[in-house]
Amino acid sequence: MTPSIAKVIFALLALGWYVIRFPYERRSRRTPVVRNARGPREIALLLVSLTGLGILPFVYIATGFPRFAGYSFRPAQAWLGLVVAIAALVMFRLTHKALGRNWSVSLEVRESHTLISDGVYRYLRHPMYTAFWLWAIAQALLLPNWFAGCAGLVGFGILFFGRVAKEEALMLESFGEDYRKYMSRTCRVIPWIY
Numbered sequence: 412m413t414p415s416i417a418k419v420i421f422a423l424l425a426l427g428w429y430v431i432r433f434p435y436e437r438r439s440r441r442t443p444v445v446r447n448a449r450g451p452r453e454i455a456l457l458l459v460s461l462t463g464l465g466i467l468p469f470v471y472i473a474t475g476f477p478r479f480a481g482y483s484f485r486p487a488q489a490w491l492g493l494v495v496a497i498a499a500l501v502m503f504r505l506t507h508k509a510l511g512r513n514w515s516v517s518l519e520v521r522e523s524h525t526l527i528s529d530g531v532y533r534y535l536r537h538p539m540y541t542a543f544w545l546w547a548i549a550q551a552l553l554l555p556n557w558f559a560g561c562a563g564l565v566g567f568g569i570l571f572f573g574r575v576a577k578e579e580a581l582m583l584e585s586f587g588e589d590y591r592k593y594m595s596r597t598c599r600v601i602p603w604i605y
């Protein structure tokens with residue numbers, strides 16, 4: 412593994428990430444929204460996350476910016492990054508498959524929204540966010556630059572901690588006692604821990 416190969420792997424897997432998401436994005440446009448918690452704050456959080464996970468690593472890949480934050484490449488670290496990135500993609504695919512028409516990029520409840528609590532949702536109530544955390548860790552491992560590598564953890568971390576309680580409040584409003592019970596038997600993103 413070389414730094415250039417690590418960058419190419421990162422870019423190709425990021426493309427895979429988008430390929431998994433695209434059909435759900437298209438379908439979600441056709442499914443009407445009945446309850447919406449998307450405000451200016453939520454849009455700002457999405458932009459911060461997009462910057463950390465998307466814009467900054469790709470500026471780094473294309474230009475090497477910011478060079479002062481670079482450190483020496485370690486092949487073993489990049490191999491680990493590849494394994495974590497593949498785990499993230501597998502998890503990302505499984506969560507999209509399980510959520511189906513209920514998926515939204517933001518906080519929304521759609522027409523005939525159902526509460527999903529099986530498949531990967533049996534043990535975790537935010538497994539898609541687990542996939543994003545894994546992806547952000549993979550970014551940090553694959554890109555040997557403190558700024559561009561860690562930008563995903565910071566960007567997604569801000570979205571996650573700014574959103575997760577609001578999402579659960581929206582689910583409680585929509586599914587009441589069912590979601591309360593579901594919460595009591597699941598963790599948020601790390602099985603048995605958190």
Ligand code: SAH
Pocket residue numbers: 506510513514515516517518519520521525526527528532536537538539540541578582
């Ligand atoms: N937080 C979840 C889903 C992310 S997609 C995860 O990490 O896997 C965000 C949308 O999913 C929200 O708009 C919400 O309406 C919906 N959602 C979240 N949990 C859900 C569940 N258990 N069943 C159905 N829809 C859910």
